[in-house]
Amino acid sequence: MEAFFEALLGGLILGLIYVAIAVGLTIIFGTLRLVNFAHGAFYAIGAYVGLVIAQHIGVGWAFVAAPIAVALFAILLDRVVLRMFYDKEPTAQLLVTFGIALVVEETLRLMFGATTQQYKMPDALSGSVTFGPITYPAYRLLFAAGVIVMLALVWLFIERTTYGLIVRAGIRDRIMVQLLGGNIRQASTIVFALGAAIAGLVGAAATPIYSIDPATGFAFLVPSFVVVVVGGLGSFWGAVLGGLLIGELQSLTNLAYAPASNVVIYLAMALVLLLRPQGLLGESEVIRQ
Amino acid sequence: MSTASETAPAPDARPGLLAADVRFAVLCALGIALFPFLLHPLGGYSTLATQIAIVSIASIGFNLLLGYAGSLSYGHAMFYGGGGYIAAILLLRVSPQHPNLWLCVIGATVGTALLAVLVGAVTVRLYGIYFALLTLAFAQMVYFIVEQAKDWTNGDDGLQALPNALLPLGPWSLDLTTHLPKVNLGPFGDLGELRYWYIFAGICLLLVLMLARVLTRSQFGEVLGAIRENEQRSTLIGFNAPAYRLAAFAISGALTGFAGALRGLFDGSVPVDSLSIDRSGSFVIYTVIGGVQTLFGPVAGTAVIMFLENVLSARTPAWRLIEGLIFVGVIVFLPRGLSTVLRQQRGKNPRGLFVRSLRLPTEEPDPLLKPAAEGQRGGPMSIIETFKLGKLFGRFAAIRDIDFRVNPGELRAVIGPNGAGKTTFFNVLAGTIAPTSGTFNYKGRDVSRMSGTSRVHLGIAKAFQTASLYTDQTVRQNCRLAALARVQGRFALQVFRRSTRLDDVDALAERAMGRLELLEVADVRAGDLSHGDKKRLDIAIALATQPQILLLDEPVAGMSKDEARKTEALIRKLSTEMTVLVIEHDMEMVMGISDSITVLHQGTVLATGTPAEIRDNPRVQEAYLGGHSEAELTTG
Numbered sequence: 001m002e003a004f005f006e007a008l009l010g011g012l013i014l015g016l017i018y019v020a021i022a023v024g025l026t027i028i029f030g031t032l033r034l035v036n037f038a039h040g041a042f043y044a045i046g047a048y049v050g051l052v053i054a055q056h057i058g059v060g061w062a063f064v065a066a067p068i069a070v071a072l073f074a075i076l077l078d079r080v081v082l083r084m085f086y087d088k089e090p091t092a093q094l095l096v097t098f099g100i101a102l103v104v105e106e107t108l109r110l111m112f113g114a115t116t117q118q119y120k121m122p123d124a125l126s127g128s129v130t131f132g133p134i135t136y137p138a139y140r141l142l143f144a145a146g147v148i149v150m151l152a153l154v155w156l157f158i159e160r161t162t163y164g165l166i167v168r169a170g171i172r173d174r175i176m177v178q179l180l181g182g183n184i185r186q187a188s189t190i191v192f193a194l195g196a197a198i199a200g201l202v203g204a205a206a207t208p209i210y211s212i213d214p215a216t217g218f219a220f221l222v223p224s225f226v227v228v229v230v231g232g233l234g235s236f237w238g239a240v241l242g243g244l245l246i247g248e249l250q251s252l253t254n255l256a257y258a259p260a261s262n263v264v265i266y267l268a269m270a271l272v273l274l275l276r277p278q279g280l281l282g283e284s285e286v287i288r289q
Numbered sequence: 290m291s292t293a294s295e296t297a298p299a300p301d302a303r304p305g306l307l308a309a310d311v312r313f314a315v316l317c318a319l320g321i322a323l324f325p326f327l328l329h330p331l332g333g334y335s336t337l338a339t340q341i342a343i344v345s346i347a348s349i350g351f352n353l354l355l356g357y358a359g360s361l362s363y364g365h366a367m368f369y370g371g372g373g374y375i376a377a378i379l380l381l382r383v384s385p386q387h388p389n390l391w392l393c394v395i396g397a398t399v400g401t402a403l404l405a406v407l408v409g410a411v412t413v414r415l416y417g418i419y420f421a422l423l424t425l426a427f428a429q430m431v432y433f434i435v436e437q438a439k440d441w442t443n444g445d446d447g448l449q450a451l452p453n454a455l456l457p458l459g460p461w462s463l464d465l466t467t468h469l470p471k472v473n474l475g476p477f478g479d480l481g482e483l484r485y486w487y488i489f490a491g492i493c494l495l496l497v498l499m500l501a502r503v504l505t506r507s508q509f510g511e512v513l514g515a516i517r518e519n520e521q522r523s524t525l526i527g528f529n530a531p532a533y534r535l536a537a538f539a540i541s542g543a544l545t546g547f548a549g550a551l552r553g554l555f556d557g558s559v560p561v562d563s564l565s566i567d568r569s570g571s572f573v574i575y576t577v578i579g580g581v582q583t584l585f586g587p588v589a590g591t592a593v594i595m596f597l598e599n600v601l602s603a604r605t606p607a608w609r610l611i612e613g614l615i616f617v618g619v620i621v622f623l624p625r626g627l628s629t630v631l632r633q634q635r636g637k638n639p640r641g642l643f644v645r646s647l648r649l650p651t652e653e654p655d656p657l658l659k660p661a662a663e664g665q666r667g668g669p670m671s672i673i674e675t676f677k678l679g680k681l682f683g684r685f686a687a688i689r690d691i692d693f694r695v696n697p698g699e700l701r702a703v704i705g706p707n708g709a710g711k712t713t714f715f716n717v718l719a720g721t722i723a724p725t726s727g728t729f730n731y732k733g734r735d736v737s738r739m740s741g742t743s744r745v746h747l748g749i750a751k752a753f754q755t756a757s758l759y760t761d762q763t764v765r766q767n768c769r770l771a772a773l774a775r776v777q778g779r780f781a782l783q784v785f786r787r788s789t790r791l792d793d794v795d796a797l798a799e800r801a802m803g804r805l806e807l808l809e810v811a812d813v814r815a816g817d818l819s820h821g822d823k824k825r826l827d828i829a830i831a832l833a834t835q836p837q838i839l840l841l842d843e844p845v846a847g848m849s850k851d852e853a854r855k856t857e858a859l860i861r862k863l864s865t866e867m868t869v870l871v872i873e874h875d876m877e878m879v880m881g882i883s884d885s886i887t888v889l890h891q892g893t894v895l896a897t898g899t900p901a902e903i904r905d906n907p908r909v910q911e912a913y914l915g916g917h918s919e920a921e922l923t924t925g
Contacts, residue, residue, distance in 0.1 A: 035418045081621060090417035091361045095577055096620045098570070102613035110607055222566070225422055263433035266426035273423055274411060 005134050007255040008248065013140055013209065015247020016147040020202040021224035022231065022239040023154055024195030030234050031170045031191045034082065035090055037097035040221025041104035042199035046070045047212040048108055050204025054119040062119075062204050070200025071193040078192050101218060109214040118211040143205055151240070154198065158236060163187050223250070226269045232282020241280060310499075317498050321491040324592075329478035332600045335487060341592050342490040343551045346497045348579070348587030350544025351572040356581035357505055358537035359517035363421040364408075364428030365572045368542040370564030371404055371431060372397040372549030377448040377559045378441055390454040390465070394550045401546025402539050404431075409538035413531050425566065432564040447560035454554050456489065465489055465555075486555055493551065494588070497544060502584055504540070508773070508783035508791075513537055515759060515770050522757040525719065526834050527745035527774035536782060545572075574612065578619050580626020589627055670733060672697040672838060672868050673718070678727035679892075680713055687713040688892045691727070695838075700864035702879045703872050705889035706912075711872045712754060714889065715840050718870070719751040720744040731838075742779055748837030752844060754872075756827035760816030764807055764826055765798060767815050771833035772797035801833035805859055821852035825859070832863070839863065841871040845878060857882055880904070888912075 025039050049069045050062040077100065085093050120126070125139045158164035166187040203212070210216070223246060231242025246265050254261035272279065325338035351365050376393035383392065408427045412420055435442045442448065455462040463485060471481030504510055516523040516530045524530050553559040562568065571594075579590020594612060601608035619626060673695040680687050688710035695701050703711050716722040718729065720741030729737045736744060759767050772794045777783070788794060802808050805825040810818060815826060824844060831839055844860060845853040857878050863869060864882075873879050879886060879900070886903045888895040890912045896903060903909055 081617070084621065091355075091359065092620070092624070094361055094418060094421060095573070096617065098573065099613060099617035099620055102570075102574075103610065103617055106607070106610035106613050110610060218566075222425065225418070226426075229419065229422055259437060260433065263430050266429045270411070270423060270426050270430075273415065273419065277415075277419075 002134050003255060004252075006136070007251045009134075009136055009140070011248035011251030012244065013144055013247070014251055015244040016144055016151075017202055017206055017210075017220065017243075018224050018227045018247055019151060019240050019243030020147055021199050021220060022227040022243050023151065023236060024198045025224060025228050026234055026236065026239050027154075027158065027167050027191050028195045029228075030167050031188050032082075032086060033170075034086065034192075035093050035097070036195075037094055037221065038077070038100040038104065039097075039195070039199055039224070040217035040219070041101045042070050042074065042196040042217075043203035043220050044108060044212065044214065044217030045073060045104065046200025046203030047207045047216065048112060049200070050207055051112075051117060051119050051212065054204075054207075059119070059122050063201065066204035067197035067201040070203075071197040074193050074196030075189060078189055082192075101221070105214045105217060112214065114214060116211045116213045117207075119207060121208040140209060143209060146205065147202065150198065150201070154194075155236060157194070163190055167191055223265055226265050228279075229269055230272045230279060232279025235279065235281045235283070238279055238281035310502075313502060314495065314499055317495050318491075321495055324491075325483055325487060326474060326477035328596070329482075330476050331596070333596055335478075335482040335484065337595065337599050339484070339487045339490050339555060340552065341595050342487065342494045343548050343555060344575070344595060345548075345588040345591045346494055346551070347545040347548035348572055348575045348591045349497055349501050349584075350541045350548065352576045352581055352583075352587040353501065353504070353544070354537055354541040355573075355576055356583070356586075357510060357513050357517065358534050358541075360413075360534065360538070361417075361421050361573070362424040362538075362541075363566075363569050363573070364424030364426070365542075365545050366564050366566070366568035367408070367424075367428040367431040368401045368405060368545035369549035369552075369568060369572075370435070370559070370561075372401045372546030373553030373559035373563050374435060374442060374448070375400040375546070376550035376553050377451055380451055380454055380554070381448070385452060388452050388454040390456045390554060393454055393554060394547065397550030398543050398547040401549070402543035404546075405539040405542025406535065409535045409542075413534040413538060425569065428564065428566070428569055432561070435564060436561060442561075445561055447558060447562075448553075449558045451554065451557045451559075453557070490551060490555070493547075497547075498584060498588070504784045505584070506787060508777065508781065508786055508788040509533075509536070510784075511788055512770070512773070512781075518759050518761060519757060521721075521753075522759065522830070523770075524740075524742045525721065525745060525751055525757075526771040526830060527742055527779060529742050529779040532780040536780075540784075574616055578616055578627060580623075583626060586626045593627070670697075671695060671730075672732055673870075674730040674733075675718075676728050676730075678714075678717060678724050678729060680710075680717055680722060681725045686892050688717070688889075689726075690893050691889075692894065693887060693897075695868060695870065697837075697868055698864075700861070700869045700871070700882060700884045702883035702886045703870060703889060704874070704876075704879055704886060705895070708891075709889040710892040711889055712842060713892075715751065715842050715870070715872060719749060719840055721751075745774070745834050745836075746779065748835070749840065750831035750834045750836035750838070751840040752824075752827040752831045752842065754842040754846065756823040758815040758823060758826055758830070761814065763812050763814055764802060764818070764822075764829075765811045767826060768798035768801045768807075768829050768833045769794055771830045772801070775834045797833050797835065801829040804832055804863065805829040806855075821848045821856070824848065825856060828860075836867060838868045838870065841869065841873075843872050843874065845873065845875055853878065 021039060021043060024042070025036060028034055028036050028039070046066040046069070050066040053065045054062040081096065081100065085096050121139050125142060127138050128135045129138050129141060130136075158167055170187075203217075224243075227242040227246050228239060229242075230246060231238030231240070246268065249268060250261050250265055253264045321342065324342075325333075325335055328334070328338050347365070347369050350368075351362070354360050354362055354365075375397040379393045379396045380388050408424070412423045412427070415423055436444055453464065453466055456465055457463075465484060465486040467485050469480050469483045469485065469488075471479055473479050512523070512528055513533055516528060516533055520530050549563065553563075575590040575594055576587045577590070578594060579588065580586025594615075597608060597612060601611065605611075671694040673693065675691055675693040678691040678693070679689040691714060693714075703714065705711050713722060717724050720736075720739060720743070724737055727737070728735050731744070731747060731749065736747065739747075759770065762770075769788070773788050773791070775797060776791055776793050777788075799808075802811055805828055807822065807826060807829055810822055815823070818826060824847075828839070828841060828844060831841075841860065845856050848856060853875060860869060860871065861882050864884075871879075871883070883900060885897065885899055887897045888903060888906075888909050895912055896906050896909050898906065
């Protein structure tokens with residue numbers, strides 16, 4: 001029973017990481033129509049920046065530096081390479097972002113080595129919380145709460161700000177937004193940087209839980225894409241629902257029959273694509289690529 | 290782009306075809322024969338040469354899908370690794386005393402082809418990221434199954450130390466691991482370093498290259514390219530796009546499986562890694578770096594990257610970074626790959642100045658363009674009849690309860706204010722949108738559930754509001770594709786024959802161009818045409834499918850007055866041979882050419898009648914013509 005609850009909590013935390021990455025993917029797709037295979041690289045860069053800052057300066061600063069560094073990197077990437085691919089076919093976008101992911105992964109491997117690394121969280125947070133029969137590390141609960149707060153802020157950004165309006169309108173009809181005079185270019189850059197920063201922050205914050213190696217970015221990216229497909233491309237709540245479902249599914253399968261935990265999410269995705277191709281909460285009107 | 294010239298062969302390229310094929314084969318054979326000796330001074334070795342030859346076959350297979358069908362698979366490792374495992378299991382389980390290489394390789398190829406058909410059946414209807422992810426998902430499932438079936442596959446350790454399969458050749462059995470006789474070639478190494486394996490792999494590669502060349506130039510390759518360029522148009526001239534993509538996926542998977550089997554037998558082991566995501570990614574890297582949509586690109590990319598992997602990995606830990614940078618650099622600066630550097634970019638339209646057999650359009654009814662129902666007007670049976678036809682988008686009824694009849698040979702205009710549901714109605718008739726209620730009878734037969742592609746073959750063709758063309762191909766090639774669909778049917782696995790062998794196709798295309806007065810621009814690239822010519826080409830494409838009903842969605846929209854009148858006259862002439870339905874806002878034209886008019890308003894039929902009746906109908910004037918003056922209406 002305790003194992004079950006632990007798996008449930010573990011699934012929640014894993015799911016929240018997926019949600020955070022998937023939300024970034026979705027808002028970037030919405031404004032830029034860009035299918036970003038390099039999004040996992042943002043997670044990995046955030047994790048390594050966090051690692052270095054946490055080891056040399058302090059954990060608190062890691063949470064500040066990681067999203068800023070990743071956002072700057074994203075803006076650079078956007079200005080130098082990706083802008084050439086906005087109007088290209090999706091396959092070209094997939095290929096170039098896949099290439100960028102490769103380059104980032106190999107750069108990290110050269111700089112930090114291939115071994116798995118982790119930083120220690122501060123002592124104040126290293127305790128555990130006991131409620132009922134289960135004891136759970138305090139940091140993990142704090143992490144979950146932090147991600148939920150961050151997602152709430154992102155939701156407010158999408159629903160309550162002008163940029164958010166452009167994002168939502170862009171998901172429906174990008175060309176119309178441009179014709180109406182929406183400043184897509186500026187909004188694109190901001191949204192791209194924001195999506196990247198979310199991934200970077202989560203990467204830094206999750207490292208004490210999951211540890212990091214250069215391939216981690218890709219390892220988180222693929223399930224996050226599964227989440228986006230299951231939830232529905234372009235849907236915020238779809239990403240939330242899909243992320244939690246996939247996280248729990250993976251965690252509980254791991255408990256029941258560990259070897260299947262990696263494949264079960266693909267099975268789920270194949271089923272969703274066959275039965276409801278637009279995703280659980282996706283709108284069929286959203287242009288499918 | 291030279292795409293057009295590669296996928297659609299010139300009709301006049303027939304002489305010297307065989308000579309070109311022979312020259313191609315000889316050059317390939319020469320290249321393959323010299324390759325290991327050129328690799329030697331660069332630090333390569335004979336094992337690497339053989340591995341490159343084998344993996345190149347997989348890359349060629351991958352490129353058939355990515356380059357020619359336009360689908361990015363991120364799961365080709367399931368075929369590569371799958372082929373290896375099938376071959377190894379056949380080797381170990383079926384008469385291990387007499388290991389037969391043919392059995393293993395053919396078994397693996399057939400097995401992976403079947404796997405590809407199964408996976409393709411669910412993936413070919415998806416595009417872009419969805420296709421990539423679903424193929425990845427299936428590859429991961431195959432990985433999982435192989436990893437779990439430990440009794441057969443040895444789990445994570447893979448199958449090691451496979452026995453040496455012999456190649457039966459008539460009465461002999463050749464051991465491919467035998468070295469060639471020793472001959473010192475100075476800086477190019479020694480012939481004796483090579484095993485017979487290289488000769489075998491080289492011959493396989495040569496055959497696969499020739500197959501790929503024939504296939505991409507065949508009728509099948511031509512249609513595949515057309516679907517990649519404009520799927521909407523292709524399905525509405527009568528090509529079954531999913532079937533084509535499925536066939537391409539199966540051929541691609543089988544070739545990759547074939548290569549996987551060779552690699553497993555050559556290495557004597559099949560690691561579980563051969564099924565991994567990284568393996569799938571490597572085919573993407575090889576092919577893109579070498580050049581998609583080219584024959585030698587995948588081979589060149591495989592050779593360069595595998596060579597760098599083997600030579601650089603010993604010297605610098607940064608070799609994977611170098612590989613990644615090359616990859617990104619190629620995509621950004623050389624989107625068509627390294628191999629385009631080696632040859633000159635071909636002209637956009639090599640036959641642009643050459644106009645072939647300019648024939649004057651004949652005035653007599655054309656035997657190839659069959660008149661609908663023997664040209665009888667107002668016959669007893671309606672050619673189109675709809676009952677309570679409706680289409681809901683969510684809760685919004687774009688059209689509802691449409692009862693609509695058209696007699697054979699009639700020219701019917703469908704008019705109505707913006708948002709009246711005219712285009713939706715046409716799309717339901719053409720089969721691109723399925724109705725949510727009601728039925729559509731064509732010649733008394735219910736075709737409501739039939740796909741648009743099938744309806745084209747029954748004789749319903751549509752020209753689009755915004756011309757939907759193959760912009761990179763010439764006017765003639767555009768029309769030929771439509772004619773080809775009419776002559777060959779929805780799907781034809783013509784992987785060896787070229788469409789130039791079909792005389793009917795040329796004749797049909799020629800007639801269609803003649804009817805729309807496009808012969809003068811027959812060899813102009815469609816994308817370079819004027820707006821009016823584009824619109825007329827779109828009608829010509831529809832015409833080349835030999836329709837009995839022609840659906841024209843705003844055929845003169847955006848044209849100058851002169852162009853519009855010219856097009857109007859052409860449509861009038863067409864309507865003597867077939868039933869024509871036309872949506873139009875140009876009232877002068879509507880009143881001038883139609884036999885009868887149907888007015889749609891708020892998704893349903895408001896009135897039907899002759900132009901005079903419609904003009905005098907008070908309800909029409911009130912609901913639709915409010916914005917128009919009486920004078921505007923009477924000019925027709």
